[in-house]
Amino acid sequence: MTEQTFKPKRRSRRLRLAISITLLAAVVALAAYLQSNAFHQRVRRELIAQLEKVTGGKVELRHFTWSFSKLHFEIDDLTIHGLEQAGDVPYAHLDRAEVSVKIISLLRRNLGLREVTLQHPVIHLMVYPDGTTNQPRPRMTVTSAGSSERMFDVHVDKLLVTDGLLLLNDKRLPFDMSANSVGATMAYTVNPQATFAGRIQTGDLELKGAGNVILSQAETSFTLSKNKLAISSLRWSSGKSKLEASGEISDFTNPRLEGKYNATLELVRVGALLGERELRDGVVDMSGTMRYISSEDFFSSGKLTLTDGAYSTPGLRLSAVAASSEYTVDIDRITLTKISGHGLGGNFAGTASLAHWTRLAPKTGISAGNRKQIALKQQEGSIQLSVSGVQLAAGLRAILPATNPLNRLRIISACEGKVTVRWKGSPLDADTELDLRAQAPAFASPLELPLTGSIQAIYHGSSQRIDVAGINLAARTTRLNATGAIGARSQMRVSLNTSDLSELTPVMQALGSSEGPLPAILHGQASFNGTLSGTLAAPNLSGHLQATDFDTLLAPLNVRFGNQVASTTQIAPPHRLHWDSLVADVAYSPTSAWAKNVVVKRGKAQITGSEIAGLIDGQLDPQSPLEIRMALRDTDLADLQALFGVEYPVTGNFTGKLTLTGTKENLNASGHLQLAGGSIYGEAYRSLSADLQLQGNDAAFRNILFRQNGGRITGDSNYNFATEAFIFNLTGSKFDLAHISRLQNGKMSLGGQAEFSATGSGTIAQPMVNARFSITGLTLNGEEAGDVLATAVTHGSNLHLEARSNNQLASANLTGDVSLRGDLPAELHFGLTRMDLDPLLRVYLPGKVTGRSLVSGKFLLRGPLRRPRDIIVSADVDQFSVEVQNVKLQNDGPFRFSLSREVVSIEQMRIVGTDTEITGTGKVELAGAKKIDLHGNGHVNLALLHNLNPNVTSSGQVTFTMNATGTLNQPTFALQMWLHARK
Numbered sequence: 001m002t003e004q005t006f007k008p009k010r011r012s013r014r015l016r017l018a019i020s021i022t023l024l025a026a027v028v029a030l031a032a033y034l035q036s037n038a039f040h041q042r043v044r045r046e047l048i049a050q051l052e053k054v055t056g057g058k059v060e061l062r063h064f065t066w067s068f069s070k071l072h073f074e075i076d077d078l079t080i081h082g083l084e085q086a087g088d089v090p091y092a093h094l095d096r097a098e099v100s101v102k103i104i105s106l107l108r109r110n111l112g113l114r115e116v117t118l119q120h121p122v123i124h125l126m127v128y129p130d131g132t133t134n135q136p137r138p139r140m141t142v143t144s145a146g147s148s149e150r151m152f153d154v155h156v157d158k159l160l161v162t163d164g165l166l167l168l169n170d171k172r173l174p175f176d177m178s179a180n181s182v183g184a185t186m187a188y189t190v191n192p193q194a195t196f197a198g199r200i201q202t203g204d205l206e207l208k209g210a211g212n213v214i215l216s217q218a219e220t221s222f223t224l225s226k227n228k229l230a231i232s233s234l235r236w237s238s239g240k241s242k243l244e245a246s247g248e249i250s251d252f253t254n255p256r257l258e259g260k261y262n263a264t265l266e267l268v269r270v271g272a273l274l275g276e277r278e279l280r281d282g283v284v285d286m287s288g289t290m291r292y293i294s295s296e297d298f299f300s301s302g303k304l305t306l307t308d309g310a311y312s313t314p315g316l317r318l319s320a321v322a323a324s325s326e327y328t329v330d331i332d333r334i335t336l337t338k339i340s341g342h343g344l345g346g347n348f349a350g351t352a353s354l355a356h357w358t359r360l361a362p363k364t365g366i367s368a369g370n371r372k373q374i375a376l377k378q379q380e381g382s383i384q385l386s387v388s389g390v391q392l393a394a395g396l397r398a399i400l401p402a403t404n405p406l407n408r409l410r411i412i413s414a415c416e417g418k419v420t421v422r423w424k425g426s427p428l429d430a431d432t433e434l435d436l437r438a439q440a441p442a443f444a445s446p447l448e449l450p451l452t453g454s455i456q457a458i459y460h461g462s463s464q465r466i467d468v469a470g471i472n473l474a475a476r477t478t479r480l481n482a483t484g485a486i487g488a489r490s491q492m493r494v495s496l497n498t499s500d501l502s503e504l505t506p507v508m509q510a511l512g513s514s515e516g517p518l519p520a521i522l523h524g525q526a527s528f529n530g531t532l533s534g535t536l537a538a539p540n541l542s543g544h545l546q547a548t549d550f551d552t553l554l555a556p557l558n559v560r561f562g563n564q565v566a567s568t569t570q571i572a573p574p575h576r577l578h579w580d581s582l583v584a585d586v587a588y589s590p591t592s593a594w595a596k597n598v599v600v601k602r603g604k605a606q607i608t609g610s611e612i613a614g615l616i617d618g619q620l621d622p623q624s625p626l627e628i629r630m631a632l633r634d635t636d637l638a639d640l641q642a643l644f645g646v647e648y649p650v651t652g653n654f655t656g657k658l659t660l661t662g663t664k665e666n667l668n669a670s671g672h673l674q675l676a677g678g679s680i681y682g683e684a685y686r687s688l689s690a691d692l693q694l695q696g697n698d699a700a701f702r703n704i705l706f707r708q709n710g711g712r713i714t715g716d717s718n719y720n721f722a723t724e725a726f727i728f729n730l731t732g733s734k735f736d737l738a739h740i741s742r743l744q745n746g747k748m749s750l751g752g753q754a755e756f757s758a759t760g761s762g763t764i765a766q767p768m769v770n771a772r773f774s775i776t777g778l779t780l781n782g783e784e785a786g787d788v789l790a791t792a793v794t795h796g797s798n799l800h801l802e803a804r805s806n807n808q809l810a811s812a813n814l815t816g817d818v819s820l821r822g823d824l825p826a827e828l829h830f831g832l833t834r835m836d837l838d839p840l841l842r843v844y845l846p847g848k849v850t851g852r853s854l855v856s857g858k859f860l861l862r863g864p865l866r867r868p869r870d871i872i873v874s875a876d877v878d879q880f881s882v883e884v885q886n887v888k889l890q891n892d893g894p895f896r897f898s899l900s901r902e903v904v905s906i907e908q909m910r911i912v913g914t915d916t917e918i919t920g921t922g923k924v925e926l927a928g929a930k931k932i933d934l935h936g937n938g939h940v941n942l943a944l945l946h947n948l949n950p951n952v953t954s955s956g957q958v959t960f961t962m963n964a965t966g967t968l969n970q971p972t973f974a975l976q977m978w979l980h981a982r983k
Helices: 002-034 037-055 265-272 393-401 503-509 637-644 839-844 943-948
Strands: 058-067 072-081 090-105 110-125 149-170 170-189 195-209 212-225 228-238 240-249 256-266 279-294 297-313 316-330 333-343 344-356 380-391 416-425 430-438 452-460 463-474 480-484 491-500 521-524 526-534 539-554 577-590 590-603 606-615 625-636 653-663 667-676 686-695 698-708 711-720 725-737 752-764 767-780 783-795 798-806 811-819 827-838 854-866 874-883 888-892 893-898 903-910 908-914 916-925 931-942 957-966 971-980
Touching: 037 058, 256 265, 265 279, 279 316, 344 903, 380 393, 380 725, 393 416, 416 971, 480 526, 491 503, 503 521, 577 637, 625 637, 637 653, 698 725, 767 798, 783 839
Parallel strands: 110 149
Antiparallel strands: 058 072, 072 090, 090 110, 149 170, 170 195, 195 212, 212 228, 228 240, 240 256, 256 279, 279 297, 297 316, 316 333, 333 344, 344 380, 380 416, 416 430, 430 452, 452 463, 463 480, 480 491, 491 526, 521 539, 526 539, 539 577, 577 590, 590 606, 606 625, 625 653, 653 667, 667 686, 686 698, 698 711, 711 725, 725 752, 752 767, 767 783, 783 798, 798 811, 811 827, 827 854, 854 874, 874 888, 874 893, 888 908, 893 903, 903 916, 908 916, 916 931, 931 957, 957 971
16 A cells, blocks of 8 residues: 555656756756847847838848846947938937846837937938938838827836937037936828827936037927928926927928917026026016928017016126016017016016027028028117116116125115117127106105206116216205216216215215214315216226315224224214315225325314225225325314313314324324423423324334423333333423412412433333432522422332432421332321421511521321322421511420321420410311311410501400311301400
């Protein structure tokens, strides 16, 4: 049983093995056959047969290879001969083709291709006089009349064509092309006549030819029969551009085309295709019909609409233009009628035409006859527009270069009138004629410029020149007139008159000023008369400026020299100055601005000078070079101090010359300054002069010379703004104290001759000073007081002072130190030895002093000199004696008092004389509530009254006690007296 069961199983396994071996042998044999030369030749013959059947021509194929594993085919040197004569360029030729297949069937004509690459394909179409062509008739089998046979149905995922060439008779059209998702079908019908019906569709199509690249998508359906091509639909799109058209071409010998179309064209792409780079933006919608009969007879008409159009050339820039028009196009002329639209803030209407736009008859290459060439003519164009509401500021920006300062003017005028444009050759050379009237609104802000008037001018694009027949514009109080021309080798006369400078603020800001309104008030008139020359891109303005009876409102100057840190203090209000007149020759260009022969007068005062500044694109940059030269004569110093935001007790008439160079934020200066006929801190002086030099952070005064009634100061000084370092050397001589008014009053006068010398260096924080001061022949109220000598020497941060006065009988001396830091703490010692008080007493007791009055003592001062309220003074007078009307009084014991925090304290006082004794103590406040608290007592000989006043007869003695309270302004006295008869 078991043996019988296994026998059938062994036979089954042997059968399966035999079948497998047979199949494997068949596959190997098939693979070997497919790689054999016999199969290769068979496939090559089949491919040639299929191509001849589809095209109807004779096919030559030099080389054909494939790889089944990669589904890849390669074709070299493929030629298809049509009906052309021997020796003519064949109907089609291909140098090389590479094909990658998705699905392939050699027995069917439905092909699926993944990628096709064609190198140097050439298609040659010849049209003969009878309308026939060299295109061969396909060798198709049609089963019945009217039925069709599909020639091919091809779908290509990616198609690449390089170095392609299309020959239409002898017209050569080179092209390169790449496309995705290409589909092409073609069917052939024999009866009633031979007809090809096709459809071509592409996804992303890139077509290169004549230097242009077109990225688009396209689809078309057509039928081709003898002498007629009917396009039932054509759809094309590229970006925002698209086209839909249909039509028919008949009689290939003398082609006649009739059709209709709707198109949307993106002007940027159209400009790139036509080489018109001036078209910058916008979309044109067109709809119309066209007819083409011959190269000398074609016509199209329709309607178009422009949206957001933009056009830019060096002489004209337009944007956001919208328009509509009807149009006609023929061999020689393009005409636009019923134009209407808006742009530049207003509306326009009119017509336009372009003659000789083709210059040559269209070279279609379809006609077999001789092509007629039109005589070469220049293009001629014209545009006639009526405008209304067009903004003058927008019009200036459209025709002036972008960097022209006039573009920054805020003109708020609207124009109406005529605009005519004519050109021959290129539109860039157009002549634009303007005949406009400007109107302004009733109200305008100070920064706006309302203009009314007329403009008559012609702009020549070929030379970028403007011929101005007349510009007459007026604001509220300003009038502008101009005639002439501006451009290369030409000039325009300009006249400007105003009685309100504030109206020129927008003009000044347009010319580069970053300030606010003009800091001037005009009571009289201001005018400018000059010329405008150069080019529109770089205008030059020069002329004569004049103004009378005006005020300037100038804030204090915040000028920085070197690397000074800008001040953060609050800016003072503007200072108002009146001026009688101003004249100057001025000029402006995009690279510089200057003023020469400047003369400004104010009474006897006069300022003359010049200025030149470098500009960058018409603007004053912080680093722009500056040069200012000024000469001032008889100018009130008070006005200059107000201009610079300072106020010192110095007066006089200023005369000087000053030159400033550098940049706006880093000026250097040099010059000579002189003051005369004024006062310093109330003291009259004769003159003060010096040479000034400012270089970077360093300020230097050289040849300082100060004169006052025979006295003089000479010397030099330097100061650095960045480090606060200084150095000076000053010498003063022959100063008569009798001529210093502050040292003289109705009761006291000082005399003598003073001299000094002082040198210093260091910084404000750590100064080093050495000074010597002397007075010879000092007199007090005419009495000799000896000589005075004082010295000041710094040691580190301390200033040591010494002073002494000596005569034959008395002396005074001063010693002490002052710390040159913080609040200047000081300690000073002052001593008197037998100092004569007669000159002082005679002031208050004229004719009463009958003997010599002396004082001796010591005084001590301690405290911060920057805070006088905190200074403490103590005095210890050990000798005090006077003789009045032969009555002698003197101290008995030391007389002590002190001053602390503005309070005087009398600590000890005892005065004695003949039968006289007076003692006292107390306090007196010198500030605040000024309270007093004084106490005194003693006795006095009444005979003193007779000595003081001979008309009074008195004798005896009085004893008293007195208390004084209240304030210095309202004192209260409590007095008790006892009279005693003479014994």
